[in-house]
Amino acid sequence: MKLKKITQCVILSVLAAAQSAVAQVDDEHARSIVQQAEMASYYAGNDGRSLARMIITDGNGQKQIRQFTILRQDVEDRGDQNLMVFFSRPSDVRDTVFRVLKHTTQDDDRWLYLPGLDLVKRISAGDKRTSFVGSHFFYEDVSGRNTEEDYFELLEENDEFYTIKAVPKNLSSVEFTHYIVNIEKSSMLPRKIEFYDAKDRLYRRVESLKIENIDGHPTVLHSRVEDLLNGGATEMQFRFVEYDLGLPETLFSERSLRTPPRRWLKIKG
Amino acid sequence: MPRITLVIGIAGTLFFNMAAQFSYAQENTADNESFDSVWDDDWGEDTYNSTKNINVASFSGFTETLYGSRLSNSEFHKKTSIEDIRLRLETKLDIYSVNIVSKGDIYYDGVLDDWRGNFRELRLDYSWKQTDLKVGRQVLTWGTGDFLFLNDFFPKDWQSFFSGRDDEYLKASSNAVKLSLYSSIINTDFVWVPKFEPDNYVRGDYYSFFNPLSNSISAPNLEANEPDNSEFAIRLFKTINSYELGGYFYRGYFKSPNGFSERGELEFSRLQSLGFSVRGQAGDGLINLETSYLNSLDDKEGNDPLISNSQFRFLIGYEQELRERLTASTQIYLERTLKYNQLVESSFNPTIEPNENRTLLTLRLGWRSRNDKLRLSLFTFYSPSDSDSYWRPSVNYRVDDHWNVSFGGNVFEGKDENTFFSQLDDNENLFLRVRYNY
Numbered sequence: 001m002k003l004k005k006i007t008q009c010v011i012l013s014v015l016a017a018a019q020s021a022v023a024q025v026d027d028e029h030a031r032s033i034v035q036q037a038e039m040a041s042y043y044a045g046n047d048g049r050s051l052a053r054m055i056i057t058d059g060n061g062q063k064q065i066r067q068f069t070i071l072r073q074d075v076e077d078r079g080d081q082n083l084m085v086f087f088s089r090p091s092d093v094r095d096t097v098f099r100v101l102k103h104t105t106q107d108d109d110r111w112l113y114l115p116g117l118d119l120v121k122r123i124s125a126g127d128k129r130t131s132f133v134g135s136h137f138f139y140e141d142v143s144g145r146n147t148e149e150d151y152f153e154l155l156e157e158n159d160e161f162y163t164i165k166a167v168p169k170n171l172s173s174v175e176f177t178h179y180i181v182n183i184e185k186s187s188m189l190p191r192k193i194e195f196y197d198a199k200d201r202l203y204r205r206v207e208s209l210k211i212e213n214i215d216g217h218p219t220v221l222h223s224r225v226e227d228l229l230n231g232g233a234t235e236m237q238f239r240f241v242e243y244d245l246g247l248p249e250t251l252f253s254e255r256s257l258r259t260p261p262r263r264w265l266k267i268k269g
Numbered sequence: 270m271p272r273i274t275l276v277i278g279i280a281g282t283l284f285f286n287m288a289a290q291f292s293y294a295q296e297n298t299a300d301n302e303s304f305d306s307v308w309d310d311d312w313g314e315d316t317y318n319s320t321k322n323i324n325v326a327s328f329s330g331f332t333e334t335l336y337g338s339r340l341s342n343s344e345f346h347k348k349t350s351i352e353d354i355r356l357r358l359e360t361k362l363d364i365y366s367v368n369i370v371s372k373g374d375i376y377y378d379g380v381l382d383d384w385r386g387n388f389r390e391l392r393l394d395y396s397w398k399q400t401d402l403k404v405g406r407q408v409l410t411w412g413t414g415d416f417l418f419l420n421d422f423f424p425k426d427w428q429s430f431f432s433g434r435d436d437e438y439l440k441a442s443s444n445a446v447k448l449s450l451y452s453s454i455i456n457t458d459f460v461w462v463p464k465f466e467p468d469n470y471v472r473g474d475y476y477s478f479f480n481p482l483s484n485s486i487s488a489p490n491l492e493a494n495e496p497d498n499s500e501f502a503i504r505l506f507k508t509i510n511s512y513e514l515g516g517y518f519y520r521g522y523f524k525s526p527n528g529f530s531e532r533g534e535l536e537f538s539r540l541q542s543l544g545f546s547v548r549g550q551a552g553d554g555l556i557n558l559e560t561s562y563l564n565s566l567d568d569k570e571g572n573d574p575l576i577s578n579s580q581f582r583f584l585i586g587y588e589q590e591l592r593e594r595l596t597a598s599t600q601i602y603l604e605r606t607l608k609y610n611q612l613v614e615s616s617f618n619p620t621i622e623p624n625e626n627r628t629l630l631t632l633r634l635g636w637r638s639r640n641d642k643l644r645l646s647l648f649t650f651y652s653p654s655d656s657d658s659y660w661r662p663s664v665n666y667r668v669d670d671h672w673n674v675s676f677g678g679n680v681f682e683g684k685d686e687n688t689f690f691s692q693l694d695d696n697e698n699l700f701l702r703v704r705y706n707y
Contacts, residue, residue: 063669091330119410126590255451259449
């Protein structure tokens with residue numbers, strides 16, 4: 001009797017799982033569009049450099065600033081990637097350096113250099129959907145969300161945009177249930193991403209406010225993320241963006257954490 | 270008198286900060302009015318800006334007031350455990366390809382009732398091809414331990430560590446030359462310290478501790494004979510498949526006085542050390558392993574009762590994010606005294622000699638709020654062999670880009686008065702630190 005009940009339960013839950021899998025659309029066309037957008041957003045050129053500045057405004061209108069230089073090098077397009085972030089403002093994080101070796105099939109390697117202690121600290125792989133240096137951007141917004149983690153569905157297409165809905169494969173790993181992204185056809189860059197929570201509320205919006213063509217690569221020069229529940233926002237601007245500088249691979253190492261490579265950080269004004 | 274100075278310090282800090290806050294507020298107003306114009310105009314990249322041959326970075330730094338109080342009465346010290354009013358000035362200067370780094374502290378030390386000033390860093394950096402050279406006063410750190418040092422024989426400031434100064438001050442500065450050579454085969458750091466730099470070890474001006482001479486807790490201001498000789502350290506390092514490997518060599522002296530001359534003066538005895546470390550990902554976390562063999566050159570046989578014996582040190586650590594924004598790390602550490610029988614046989618007082626195997630467990634718990642402003646931390650040392658422990662709880666609130674407030678404690682527990690942490694029992698303290706970054 002008991003066994004029968006358990007069997008029934010198992011069958012029911014298997015059926016339920018099968019049903020939700022059926023309901024979960026994963027459209028190859030939509031996936032290929034998202035992959036093109038990933039390529040345009042995070043892998044333009046073989047390497048790149050830019051100066052970035054964030055203004056973080058909390059729900060009470062209090063403002064903070066972060067300013068840093070990013071060096072990037074792709075190991076492989078849409079694959080592993082080297083990133084270094086050199087902070088220059090505010091003064092309590094000046095000369096702090098953050099290094100990521102991004103992996104697509106395993107956890108990223110991350111290091112932080114703390115100049116006051118001359119300490120190269122390795123950081124354990126953590127939740128990627130937590131604040132990047134106190135801003136409303138997440139680590140994942142900066143380094144890119146792996147397209148293998150979501151199902152995609154093309155909701156709409158017009159002359160200007162693709163509108164795609166993404167549902168995470170593993171709901172427990174993220175704070176959203178789905179997001180809707182508008183990808184601009186001319187640049188293949190996401191223009192707007194809107195995230196919805198378990199109550200189906202729109203609670204977070206990321207927008208590209210200014211896109212320019214630099215060295216043949218459409219480039220986001222101004223973006224904004226808004227916390228629609230608590231009322232804060234972070235604006236990010238990029239300047240002095242350059243691609244294909246020929247950064248040497250050895251640049252992405254402990255050496256550059258302890259001794260910033262001034263030759264590659266110098267902005268030609 | 271110190272109390273008055275503290276009040277003046279706080280008032281001064283506040284005034285300074287208010288003035289800066291005012292200009293900041295004006296900046297903010299401008300932001301609201303024409304957000305873009307402020308953004309577009311001032312990127313102020315003074316550090317790496319332009320192709321000019323000479324660049325000076327603007328001054329930055331902080332002012333800080335730190336006050337700490339003992340949790341219990343001490344027969345050796347007053348209630349105030351620390352009282353600092355500090356001004357930090359930092360700047361950088363680029364002259365062609367030479368970079369000059371300067372960081373100086375001026376502070377009033379209320380415990381010593383004295384004004385102090387020192388350069389935390391004052392060095393020249395020069396890089397060419399695969400070589401980096403750093404010459405001058407600098408902070409040096411290597412190794413994989415968290416508050417545990419097996420192969421890092423650069424000076425530590427234990428007085429600051431136990432009293433509530435920022436973690437940064439645990440590492441004291443050295444006058445040194447550091448040459449780093451990088452290659453695809455292996456990377457090498459050579460450090461030469463022309464004149465031995467000791468730790469700022471626990472002394473009677475700040476702390477009471479177990480004095481083996483009197484066999485009791487006291488607070489003598491021990492002065493030791495510092496050798497005039499140099500120190501030399503090498504690190505070989507390389508990363509293979511995300512695993513960081515390190516090999517270490519040191520030749521110099523024990524960093525705290527560890528012996529007596531025949532005339533009864535405290536001395537630093539000679540030390541040579543060899544070690545190895547590895548660090549990398551394991552499972553969902555990070556693992557690190559480090560060992561070192563400390564060769565006590567002046568007491569190789571271990572039978573000189575006045576000089577500490579050779580040691581073998583071993584550390585294994587693991588760190589993992591337990592849940593969102595909550596990270597835990599733990600370490601197991603062993604310090605094995607070699608030639609232990611000789612030590613006990615020749616000792617004047619075997620009951621107070623350290624255990625043959627001193628063991629330590631540490632646990633660090635760190636939590637940060639969603640907006641990264643509030644950080645809670647607890648670091649605990651527990652020694653099963655010594656039956657003593659040391660607790661470092663702290664709360665840190667980063668109010669904005671300028672203000673930072675920290676509150677914390679240093680708590681020591683143990684049953685014997687001669688063990689490492691237990692001896693500091695009378696120095697337990699709580700502290701409050703208010704910093705303004707500019």
